[in-house]
Amino acid sequence: MRRALIFACAAAACVPAVAVRLHAQSRWEVSIGASGAREIVRSRPASTRERRSGLVFTGEAVATRGRLIARLRYGQGHVTADTGTPLLPRRDVVEGEALVGYKARPWLTLWVGPHARTFAVSGVSDRRWLFWSGRATARGSLFPGRVESFVELWQGFSGRLSRPAGSATGRGAEAGLELRLARRPLWARLAYRIDQGRVAGEPRETVEALTLTVGYVPLR
């Protein structure tokens, strides 16, 4: 957990330096952002139902060159049992993704890459979901250059769950509104996200999130 946090901080520190170098090549566009999300985790181990919620903070970086695009996200936080749910241990949440994409149309981007989410409980080994997925993001302009809506769907074509160990399937979606300030390299995003992982013959885990992201475009 600590190792991952150090990695995230190092990555965030590297982004401005990378941005400066890319600026010299001029055709790159780089965007960084930080978000806070209220996540609701619903787990169904065996026949029971568990519901936890909490805050997860995420950093992201997106680099674009021509039609090619890359996105990195890393976040962590924790979720605790909601009122009315039998007392459950607090879970730390660490999640991240590394995607490469292609802008097939100005409004459509296709992605591929891994993403993972780990739930850590002290005294118990981590429970980690890892998926290789394909995604599609569609965008529509409301106020050209200022406000866009977007919908992103993903489907995992390969996945694993670490505990209990086994192959997993998953899919998810994210949709919302993205706002860019005029004449300022700042942006914000309000989004709703939901995904679900399943293991054959085993319980499933569903994560919902309401996220608010603010970002900066150091290179355009």
Next chain:
Amino acid sequence: MKRALLLLAGLWLGVSAAPSAGAAQSGAALLTQGVRAYDDLEFDQAAGLLRRALAVQSGEALAPPDVKRALIYLAATELLREHRDSAVATSRRLVLLDPRFRPDELIFPPQVLTLYEAVRRATPVVTGRAPPDTTIHAGSEELAMRLYASAFHDITAKLVGEDGRAVRTLYTGPIADSLVLRWNGLDSTGTRAPPPGRYAIAVSSFDRQGRLARIFRVPLELVQVFGRIDTLPHPAPPADSLLWSERQPMGPALRALAPGALAGVAIALLPSVVASGEDASGARFVVGGTVTIAGIAAALSRHPGRAIPANVAHNDTLRAAWRRDVDDVARRNAARAREAMLGIRAGAPVVLTPEGP
């Protein structure tokens, strides 16, 4: 034998000369005898002689002044014979023949003068004469025709085609004693001369009740002497393809609304697609509602249906240019019409009585 031949020749000459002497008697001579009989108060004889005089149709017929003289004597004779209806009909015939005719007050008694005056006032009709052959510059010169009225009444004078269609109204209003009717050679548009052909000036007389009483009609034949009577066509108005939309179209507004509305609906449906069976939170409605409202705001910001001043000004410019072209063509047509020489030949006038005397 020679004596017999001379006798036959003499008889033949006598027979040949007899008809011409009889025909001369049935013309002016009959009128003279009729007037003499009237003066002798032999009214029955006078009436017969005068009717015979008016009935002569051959080359020995009465000259127009003698016709009028015969008619007034006949009217007086019939009145004095106490045939009032016949006197009225004869007087009306005289009014139609010459609305300006007045009986001699020294010859005829007051009751004849009174009767004729009453008939004249009750018989609205005009007469007149157009120059038999004249040439004018259409638009700048005029054909003048003086009309004479039997009495004060309302008339309408029109130039009509062969089919009776009015080409131009020349005068509408009252006429007292006389009136000069003028036509400048142009049709009702005032910009061009009518094409060559047969026309007529028709003057309709109306009685006191406004009913059509008589039509005085002068046939005209229009010929083009030189110049161009045909006209340039008016330019077509600007085509729709050249005009810009004067109102903000709905398309951009709908294109702005669609991403917001579709994304809003999609967000609300995401849990059922991705994680069916789970009780999703209400967070999706917060985000979906926000996106939908943003889409509506984006659509309204396009101001669908609002006027576009720049496009309105552009279209006004096009329309103004078209109107200038139309005015220019009208001016050029008028100039052509002015340059054209129009030959006008007038025929013999006739008086038509639509409903009988």
